[in-house]
Amino acid sequence: MARRLWNPKSWVSLSPNGIGHTKPNHLGEMARVAVNVRRTPKRAWKILNEGVCDGCALGVAGFHDWTLDGIHLCTTRLKLLEVNCAPAFDHSVLSDISWLRNRTGVELREMGRLAYPMRRRRGEKGFARISWDDALDAVGLGIRAAGGDRTAIYLTSRGLTNESYYVAGKAARAMGIANIDSAARTCHAPSTIGLKSTIGVAASTCSLQDVLETDVVVL
Incomplete structure (x- = not known):
């Protein structure tokens, strides 16, 4: 059955710009x-x-x-x-980060984009710019020193796709890390178990358009 492109039943309101x-x-x-x-x-x-x-x-x-x-x-x-699209900010302002503690999340984002790898060693007041090679070497040496059984990667994002998880998993295993988890598992574990035990399929069986155009929704 062809879907209706103009369906007043799915409209929230006739008011412009959602006023009210x-x-x-x-x-x-x-x-x-x-x-x-x-x-x-x-x-x-x-x-x-x-x-x-x-x-x-x-x-x-x-x-x-x-x-x-x-x-x-x-x-x-x-x-x-x-x-x-934020411009890069002057990284020298991070040489002493004590003043950042009083900034809100919005104010920190409005500072701009960090364009270079920065590193802060124990006891230092702030961060200093380092090269990409030095940054990658530091991460690699840390993972190697800890060992694969003592290292874990946890991914979380509102919009991270399955493809991103797949690539991250491959990269982790290439580094000898078998411990990789994501927010998707902990977030959707209850729903997948419930769906599997009730209807036999551990995934959504309808689209949002189906929900908008249906006459009855049973929860």
């Missing part, structure tokens, strides 16, 4: 992001047009995903676009 509802400021937030990334328009467009969504794992490719029809451009993705 939970999130009425989407258009305003979109305008603010556009202003904040105006110095890097080509980079911002490439991220949106060719990249994935930092806020979910719906199989986003550019402006579309594999779950819902239409354009995928959520405010979470736009807010993180500001971080991805």
